[in-house]
Amino acid sequence: AQSVTQLDSHVSVSEGTPVLLRCNYSSSYSPSLFWYVQHPNKGLQLLLKYTSAATLVKGINGFEAEFKKSETSFHLTKPSAHMSDAAEYFCVVSEWRGSYIPTFGRGTSLIVHP
Amino acid sequence: GAVVSQHPSWVICKSGTSVKIECRSLDFQATTMFWYRQFPKQSLMLMATSNEGSKATYEQGVEKDKFLINHASLTLSTLTVTSAHPEDSSFYICSAPTDPTGGTDTQYFGPGTRLTVL
Helix, strand or coil: CCEEEEEEEEEEEEECCCCEEEEEEEEECCCEEEEECCCCCCCCCEEEEECCCCCEEHHHHHHHHEECCCCCEEEECCCCCCCCHCEEEEEEEEEEEEEEEEEEEEEEEEECCC | CCEEECCCCCCEEEECCCEEEEEEEEECCEEEEEEEEEEECCEEEEEEEEEEECCCCEECCCCCCEEEEEEECCCEEEEEECCCCCCHHHEEEEEEEEEECCEEEEEEEEECCCEEEE
8 A cells, every 4th residue: 555644734934945845655566756836726737747757847947856766765955945836745655546646645735935 | 747637627516517637647647546535724534546457446435426536538637526415515626647556656636626616
């Protein structure tokens, strides 16, 4: 069985400072891992996806995530936060069950202060 | 990237009525679609997997007779909330992978439908 733990329900940063959103996972097999962003009352947008081709994955809007198998982690980072980054972020692990079934973390709310 | 639409974006209905929500893949065919429910400030809860041409697969605890899912074509899945009650009020989101059987597991999400039951 797969599961995802997002370690922080809220992360608060100042504009221009680094962002770190933490995610740990468990999976029976080699997982597919994703980060999605959701702005208020909107659907989810794919930020990036781990495909096993490279452990450091670059996504849109300057975000990247590093897959660390030994730590079962897939933390999301960005060097410099922008006001428009304020949103809800979801870490997702996908497992094959006849088709790929996603499991969501609880979400981390990113707050960016001016 | 692939585009998934939902209609309506919001709906208000009276208790006891039924509401239909549509999920469409606009630029790809989706043999599988997923329906989720999201409560305020909470994560997405997978309700069911919608399979084109066959019955939907419901997650444990989701009432099949309450949430009717029909996947009539390769681009359309519908979720009907039957005899809606205020506790059914929620944000409903659908998603579809572009190629569920060929190794592509990236989900593309619809914008969501806000259901309010009075």
